[in-house]
Amino acid sequence: MIVRISGEDQYRLSDADSARVNELEQPVVASVEACDEADFRATYAELLDYVRANGERVGDDEIESSDVILPPDDITVAEAAGEFTGEGLIPD
Amino acid sequence: MAGLTGRMSTVVKAKVSKLLDRAEDPAETLDYSYQKQVESLQNVKKGIADVVTAKKRLQMQETSLQQAVVKLDTQARQALSAGQEDLARQALERKNVAQTELQGLDTQVTELEAQQEKLSDSEQKLRAKIEAFRTKKEVIKAQYSAAEAQVRISEAATGVGEQMADVGLAMQRAVDKTENMRARADAVSELESAGTFDDLTALGSGEDDIDRQLKSLSSQSEVDDELAKLKGEIGVGGGGEQAQIGAQSGARGAGSAGEGEPASEASAGEAQKAPANGSES
Numbered sequence: 612m613i614v615r616i617s618g619e620d621q622y623r624l625s626d627a628d629s630a631r632v633n634e635l636e637q638p639v640v641a642s643v644e645a646c647d648e649a650d651f652r653a654t655y656a657e658l659l660d661y662v663r664a665n666g667e668r669v670g671d672d673e674i675e676s677s678d679v680i681l682p683p684d685d686i687t688v689a690e691a692a693g694e695f696t697g698e699g700l701i702p703d
Numbered sequence: 704m705a706g707l708t709g710r711m712s713t714v715v716k717a718k719v720s721k722l723l724d725r726a727e728d729p730a731e732t733l734d735y736s737y738q739k740q741v742e743s744l745q746n747v748k749k750g751i752a753d754v755v756t757a758k759k760r761l762q763m764q765e766t767s768l769q770q771a772v773v774k775l776d777t778q779a780r781q782a783l784s785a786g787q788e789d790l791a792r793q794a795l796e797r798k799n800v801a802q803t804e805l806q807g808l809d810t811q812v813t814e815l816e817a818q819q820e821k822l823s824d825s826e827q828k829l830r831a832k833i834e835a836f837r838t839k840k841e842v843i844k845a846q847y848s849a850a851e852a853q854v855r856i857s858e859a860a861t862g863v864g865e866q867m868a869d870v871g872l873a874m875q876r877a878v879d880k881t882e883n884m885r886a887r888a889d890a891v892s893e894l895e896s897a898g899t900f901d902d903l904t905a906l907g908s909g910e911d912d913i914d915r916q917l918k919s920l921s922s923q924s925e926v927d928d929e930l931a932k933l934k935g936e937i938g939v940g941g942g943g944e945q946a947q948i949g950a951q952s953g954a955r956g957a958g959s960a961g962e963g964e965p966a967s968e969a970s971a972g973e974a975q976k977a978p979a980n981g982s983e984s
Binding site for chain 2: 615617618620671672673674675676679680681682683685
């Protein structure tokens with residue numbers, strides 16, 4: 612699976628790592644639902660760090676589209692909540 | 704991954720496919736897509752230039768605030784030497800605000816620097832992808848049949864399109880942040896231009912809105928501490944007792960002058976009016 616961290620790079624993740632990323636997303640979603648900024652910062656940073664550390668970076672000269680695009684690392688919990696319900700970071 | 708990531712992925716994909724739907728002919732799609740990519744790269748360059756301009760502006764403001772701090776400090780000393788404690792306090796209050804703003808500016812400049820770096824990095828990545836697309840475009844044109852080319856093109860264009868959309872998002876976020884900072888910087892400019900005393904005597908006992916605002920903004924205990932410190936310094940420098948006497952008489956003098964002048968003006972006005980009224984009646 613190819614994952615893009617918005618504003619950064621694309622990473623190739625193995626199936627096992629993809630599954631782990633799915634697990635790591637659960638506490639992130641919970642913190643967004645609770646509107647807990649501090650918890651969101653911590654859990655989302657952990658998810659992104661996992662992708663950066665375990666994924667294989669896609670080269671700048673390779674043209675691949677991503678299976679999943681993760682919001683940028685400086686996203687706030689309010690913006691993240693918008694990703695669920697509102698317009699999101701990118702309006703339609 | 705439905706929650707956080709799902710929507711973002713979907714929206715970017717929708718945007719990219721919308722871009723590709725514009726042309727039916729493979730060669731046309733390729734050229735159109737490439738042209739869009741180059742335009743997008745130029746936009747990014749403009750975005751970076753905007754961030755650099757905003758940063759320069761903030762740095763200039765930092766310099767003038769630093770000068771204001773020095774000036775207000777000098778004015779506080781002068782006011783205290785002349786025995787005008789109220790004036791000294793006002794100067795210190797403004798200095799306190801200026802110093803707080805300076806710290807804020809520092810953070811903002813650092814943040815803009817990070818934005819600039821991030822955007823430059825994104826620009827390089829997009830440039831590399833566009834270059835790769837340009838090469839691929841020629842290969843697709845030369846080697847594939849129309850039906851195959853269509854597939855290859857959409858693969859390549861989707862990949863570059865995603866990079867374009869991502870740079871676009873990064874830029875939008877940078878612009879939003881810059882706008883916020885600009886609004887704040889304007890507010891600081893206003894405070895600053897109204898807040899330094901060009902003429903010490905211009906500030907009497909009357910408090911204007913800015914003074915009240917400053918008083919609420921500045922930390923009173925810090926101002927008190929600094930005032931006490933200044934008093935100590937000046938007291939030691941000019942001989943304690945003498946300075947105190949000077950301060951008292953100065954304060955008295957300033958007070959009577961401040962109250963006296965408007966009063967005499969008012970009576971002069973009444974005196975002028977009186978004969979006029981008298982002649983009319």
